[in-house]
Amino acid sequence: MSNGDAQGIDVSHYQGTVSWLEVRQAGIEFAFAKATDGLTWTDPQFAVNWQQMKAAGVLRGAYHFFEPTDDAAGQAQFFLQTVQLAAGDLPPALDVETAASSATALWEGVETWLQTVAAATGVQPFLYLDPTFAEENQVPASLAAYPLWIADYGVAQPTLPAGWSAWTIWQNSESGVVQGIETAVDLDVLDGPIANLAALALP
Secondary structure (H helix, E strand, O other), X not given: OOOOOOEEEEEOHHHOOOOHHHHHHOOOOEEEEEEEEOOOEEOOOHHHHHHHHHHOOOEEEEEEEOOOOOOHHHHHHHHHHHOOOOOOOOOOEEEXXXXXXXXXXXXXXXXXXXXXXXHXXXXXXXXXXXXXXXXXXXXXXHHHHOOEEEEOOOOOOOOOOOOOOOOOEEXXXXXXXXXXXXXXXXXXXXXXXXXXXXXXOOO
16 A cells, blocks of 8 residues: 555445535545445435535445345346446445355355446446455455455455455545544545546446
8 A cells, every 4th residue: 555545435324415525625536335235225325425426526436235145136237227327437346245044155146246247337346345254255266356345444454365466445444534424434545546446447
């Protein structure tokens, strides 16, 4: 991590109403907003966040919270129907932090979601993991084809799950304080300048 690394955040309805202009003025260059969860749940703040992130000049992304007991292809279609992706938006992200009865079934579902969304958008989605969950559930090395968004707090460098040689985004705090947000917020850092992230955006 160097001083040239771009700073970001990720939000959901837990952050309430965000003043995205203030967030941008505070030096935040990119952000992910929670869009969907499972097959039917849409984050109530998503539509407002999605529009205002772009208006404020924040490089925007959307994420889906994966529910292992729900049909994976159905979850992917629900996300794609909910999020109106445009050129210049970040690749979607899949948040995986709920275990399934079988690790094999979990990762097969995750791969189905990632492949479905990649085929629809033309970009490789991010996979959000924390190292403990990844190890306990034996994340397959084949998933390292997807860029990693790693959650690891209180460390100088995040621990990479088996298969990955690098992280793209590191969520390094869940208790950040950012101007324009009244609650604690997740802080994210990019491995490099914002141009590196913009290069991954939808064409």
